[in-house]
Amino acid sequence: MVKPTRIESVDPYDWTEILIASQSEGHNMVNRLLTDFREGTNRFDAPGELFFAHFHENVVVAVAGLNQEKDRSFGRAGRVRRLYVIPRSRGNGLARSLVEKITLSASAHFDALTVNVGKLDARGFYEHLGFTPVEHPGITHVKKLAHNNGVHSISESRAIASSRNK
Ligand SMILES: CC(C)(COP(=O)(O)OP(=O)(O)OC[C@H]1O[C@@H](n2cnc3c(N)ncnc32)[C@H](O)[C@@H]1OP(=O)(O)O)[C@@H](O)C(=O)NCCC(=O)NCCS
Numbered sequence: 001m002v003k004p005t006r007i008e009s010v011d012p013y014d015w016t017e018i019l020i021a022s023q024s025e026g027h028n029m030v031n032r033l034l035t036d037f038r039e040g041t042n043r044f045d046a047p048g049e050l051f052f053a054h055f056h057e058n059v060v061v062a063v064a065g066l067n068q069e070k071d072r073s074f075g076r077a078g079r080v081r082r083l084y085v086i087p088r089s090r091g092n093g094l095a096r097s098l099v100e101k102i103t104l105s106a107s108a109h110f111d112a113l114t115v116n117v118g119k120l121d122a123r124g125f126y127e128h129l130g131f132t133p134v135e136h137p138g139i140t141h142v143k144k145l146a147h148n149n150g151v152h153s154i155s156e157s158r159a160i161a162s163s164r165n166k
Pocket of ligand 1: 017027045082083084085086091092093095096097115116117120121122123124125128140
Protein backbone atom coordinates (compact mmCIF):
# COMPACT_ATOMS: atom_id res chain seq x y z
CA MET A 1 0.00 0.00 0.00
CA VAL A 2 1.37 3.41 -0.99
CA LYS A 3 1.61 5.74 1.99
CA PRO A 4 -0.10 9.12 1.79
CA THR A 5 2.15 12.15 1.67
CA ARG A 6 1.74 14.93 4.18
CA ILE A 7 1.55 18.24 2.32
CA GLU A 8 1.79 21.75 3.69
CA SER A 9 0.82 23.74 0.61
CA VAL A 10 -1.46 23.13 -2.37
CA ASP A 11 0.69 25.13 -4.78
CA PRO A 12 3.37 22.65 -5.93
CA TYR A 13 0.86 20.09 -7.19
CA ASP A 14 -1.51 19.55 -10.12
CA TRP A 15 -5.11 19.68 -8.83
CA THR A 16 -6.79 19.95 -12.25
CA GLU A 17 -8.06 16.36 -12.56
CA ILE A 18 -9.27 15.98 -8.98
CA LEU A 19 -10.99 19.38 -9.09
CA ILE A 20 -12.80 18.62 -12.36
CA ALA A 21 -13.70 15.07 -11.27
CA SER A 22 -15.13 16.19 -7.94
CA GLN A 23 -17.14 19.03 -9.44
CA SER A 24 -18.49 16.83 -12.22
CA GLU A 25 -19.77 14.47 -9.48
CA GLY A 26 -21.42 17.44 -7.75
CA HIS A 27 -18.92 17.55 -4.86
CA ASN A 28 -17.47 20.86 -3.68
CA MET A 29 -14.85 19.61 -1.19
CA VAL A 30 -11.79 19.95 -3.44
CA ASN A 31 -12.84 23.41 -4.60
CA ARG A 32 -13.37 24.42 -0.95
CA LEU A 33 -10.02 22.99 0.06
CA LEU A 34 -8.18 24.92 -2.66
CA THR A 35 -10.14 28.14 -2.16
CA ASP A 36 -9.79 28.10 1.63
CA PHE A 37 -6.10 27.33 1.38
CA ARG A 38 -5.40 30.09 -1.13
CA GLU A 39 -7.49 32.63 0.80
CA GLY A 40 -5.81 31.58 4.04
CA THR A 41 -9.07 30.69 5.80
CA ASN A 42 -8.10 27.03 6.31
CA ARG A 43 -4.54 25.83 5.77
CA PHE A 44 -4.76 22.85 8.16
CA ASP A 45 -2.05 24.49 10.21
CA ALA A 46 -3.58 24.96 13.68
CA PRO A 47 -2.21 22.70 16.46
CA GLY A 48 -2.90 19.06 15.59
CA GLU A 49 -4.06 19.87 12.07
CA LEU A 50 -2.60 18.50 8.85
CA PHE A 51 -3.54 17.20 5.44
CA PHE A 52 -2.42 14.36 3.24
CA ALA A 53 -2.63 13.45 -0.43
CA HIS A 54 -1.86 10.64 -2.83
CA PHE A 55 -0.19 11.40 -6.15
CA HIS A 56 0.43 9.90 -9.53
CA GLU A 57 3.64 11.78 -10.24
CA ASN A 58 2.63 15.39 -9.55
CA VAL A 59 -1.08 14.83 -10.09
CA VAL A 60 -3.22 14.73 -6.94
CA VAL A 61 -5.53 11.68 -7.00
CA ALA A 62 -6.78 11.66 -3.40
CA VAL A 63 -6.85 14.08 -0.50
CA ALA A 64 -8.08 14.41 3.09
CA GLY A 65 -7.47 16.84 5.93
CA LEU A 66 -7.70 17.02 9.70
CA ASN A 67 -9.05 20.15 11.34
CA GLN A 68 -9.76 20.91 14.97
CA GLU A 69 -13.42 20.18 15.77
CA LYS A 70 -15.02 23.36 17.09
CA ASP A 71 -17.89 21.45 18.74
CA ARG A 72 -16.68 20.13 22.13
CA SER A 73 -19.58 17.67 22.59
CA PHE A 74 -17.22 14.75 21.97
CA GLY A 75 -14.29 16.12 23.95
CA ARG A 76 -11.22 17.56 22.33
CA ALA A 77 -11.83 16.24 18.84
CA GLY A 78 -10.36 16.49 15.38
CA ARG A 79 -12.56 16.56 12.31
CA VAL A 80 -11.90 14.67 9.07
CA ARG A 81 -12.55 17.00 6.15
CA ARG A 82 -12.30 17.22 2.37
CA LEU A 83 -11.89 13.48 1.75
CA TYR A 84 -12.05 12.77 -1.96
CA VAL A 85 -10.58 10.09 -4.24
CA ILE A 86 -10.82 10.44 -8.04
CA PRO A 87 -13.06 7.74 -9.56
CA ARG A 88 -10.27 5.98 -11.50
CA SER A 89 -8.28 5.46 -8.28
CA ARG A 90 -11.12 4.18 -6.06
CA GLY A 91 -11.23 0.71 -4.59
CA ASN A 92 -7.47 0.60 -4.01
CA GLY A 93 -7.37 1.54 -0.35
CA LEU A 94 -6.37 5.17 -0.86
CA ALA A 95 -9.18 6.59 1.29
CA ARG A 96 -8.54 3.97 3.97
CA SER A 97 -4.85 4.90 4.08
CA LEU A 98 -5.70 8.62 4.34
CA VAL A 99 -8.17 8.11 7.19
CA GLU A 100 -5.87 5.68 8.99
CA LYS A 101 -2.97 8.13 8.73
CA ILE A 102 -5.20 10.94 10.00
CA THR A 103 -6.41 8.71 12.84
CA LEU A 104 -2.85 7.91 13.87
CA SER A 105 -1.79 11.56 13.74
CA ALA A 106 -4.95 12.68 15.53
CA SER A 107 -4.45 10.24 18.39
CA ALA A 108 -1.43 12.29 19.48
CA HIS A 109 -3.57 15.42 19.86
CA PHE A 110 -7.26 14.60 20.17
CA ASP A 111 -9.66 12.38 22.12
CA ALA A 112 -11.91 11.64 19.17
CA LEU A 113 -12.44 12.14 15.46
CA THR A 114 -15.66 13.48 13.95
CA VAL A 115 -16.95 13.67 10.40
CA ASN A 116 -20.01 15.05 8.68
CA VAL A 117 -20.88 12.79 5.77
CA GLY A 118 -23.98 14.87 5.04
CA LYS A 119 -25.75 13.64 1.92
CA LEU A 120 -22.68 11.82 0.61
CA ASP A 121 -22.71 8.08 0.05
CA ALA A 122 -19.81 7.53 2.44
CA ARG A 123 -21.58 6.35 5.61
CA GLY A 124 -20.68 2.73 4.93
CA PHE A 125 -17.05 3.68 4.34
CA TYR A 126 -16.67 5.42 7.71
CA GLU A 127 -18.60 2.73 9.57
CA HIS A 128 -16.38 0.09 7.94
CA LEU A 129 -13.39 2.01 9.39
CA GLY A 130 -14.81 1.98 12.92
CA PHE A 131 -16.71 5.27 13.06
CA THR A 132 -20.00 5.20 14.96
CA PRO A 133 -23.10 7.00 13.62
CA VAL A 134 -24.40 9.74 15.94
CA GLU A 135 -27.46 12.01 15.97
CA HIS A 136 -25.83 15.39 16.35
CA PRO A 137 -26.06 18.68 14.44
CA GLY A 138 -23.25 18.87 11.88
CA ILE A 139 -21.67 15.57 12.91
CA THR A 140 -22.77 12.21 11.51
CA HIS A 141 -20.01 9.92 12.83
CA VAL A 142 -17.52 9.79 15.70
CA LYS A 143 -14.53 7.60 16.46
CA LYS A 144 -12.95 7.58 19.91
CA LEU A 145 -9.18 7.55 19.71
CA ALA A 146 -6.95 4.99 21.33
CA HIS A 147 -5.02 7.35 23.55
CA ASN A 148 -8.24 7.96 25.51
CA ASN A 149 -7.30 5.05 27.76
CA GLY A 150 -3.62 5.96 27.69
CA VAL A 151 -2.57 2.60 26.35
CA HIS A 152 -0.55 2.25 23.15
CA SER A 153 1.30 -0.70 21.74
CA ILE A 154 5.04 -0.13 21.26
CA SER A 155 4.56 0.09 17.48
CA GLU A 156 1.69 2.60 17.90
CA SER A 157 3.78 4.70 20.28
CA ARG A 158 6.68 4.72 17.83
CA ALA A 159 4.38 5.63 14.94
CA ILE A 160 2.77 8.45 16.98
CA ALA A 161 6.18 9.78 18.04
CA SER A 162 7.32 9.65 14.43
CA SER A 163 4.15 11.44 13.19
CA ARG A 164 4.78 14.19 15.78
CA ASN A 165 8.20 14.75 14.28
CA LYS A 166 6.93 15.17 10.69
C1 LIG B 1 -15.84 7.33 -0.24
C2 LIG B 1 -14.49 7.35 -0.93
C3 LIG B 1 -13.61 8.39 -0.25
C4 LIG B 1 -13.85 5.94 -0.83
O1 LIG B 1 -12.57 5.98 -1.46
P1 LIG B 1 -11.76 4.64 -1.90
O2 LIG B 1 -10.34 5.00 -2.08
O3 LIG B 1 -12.45 3.98 -3.04
O4 LIG B 1 -11.96 3.74 -0.61
P2 LIG B 1 -10.97 2.54 -0.16
O5 LIG B 1 -10.56 1.76 -1.40
O6 LIG B 1 -9.88 3.07 0.68
O7 LIG B 1 -11.95 1.66 0.74
C5 LIG B 1 -11.54 1.22 2.04
C6 LIG B 1 -12.55 0.23 2.53
O8 LIG B 1 -13.84 0.85 2.64
C7 LIG B 1 -14.80 0.12 1.89
N1 LIG B 1 -15.72 1.09 1.29
C8 LIG B 1 -15.41 2.05 0.39
N2 LIG B 1 -16.50 2.79 0.11
C9 LIG B 1 -17.51 2.25 0.84
C10 LIG B 1 -18.89 2.57 1.00
N3 LIG B 1 -19.46 3.60 0.32
N4 LIG B 1 -19.62 1.81 1.83
C11 LIG B 1 -19.06 0.78 2.52
N5 LIG B 1 -17.76 0.44 2.44
C12 LIG B 1 -17.00 1.17 1.60
C13 LIG B 1 -14.00 -0.66 0.84
O9 LIG B 1 -14.68 -1.82 0.43
C14 LIG B 1 -12.72 -0.95 1.59
O10 LIG B 1 -12.87 -2.10 2.39
P3 LIG B 1 -11.56 -3.03 2.76
O11 LIG B 1 -10.41 -2.11 3.05
O12 LIG B 1 -12.01 -3.80 3.96
O13 LIG B 1 -11.33 -3.86 1.54
C15 LIG B 1 -14.62 7.68 -2.45
O14 LIG B 1 -15.60 6.84 -3.03
C16 LIG B 1 -15.00 9.13 -2.72
O15 LIG B 1 -14.12 10.00 -2.84
N6 LIG B 1 -16.32 9.42 -2.84
C17 LIG B 1 -16.82 10.75 -3.15
C18 LIG B 1 -16.53 11.77 -2.05
C19 LIG B 1 -16.97 11.34 -0.66
O16 LIG B 1 -17.98 10.69 -0.46
N7 LIG B 1 -16.14 11.74 0.33
C20 LIG B 1 -16.42 11.52 1.74
C21 LIG B 1 -16.50 12.86 2.40
S1 LIG B 1 -17.26 12.76 4.00
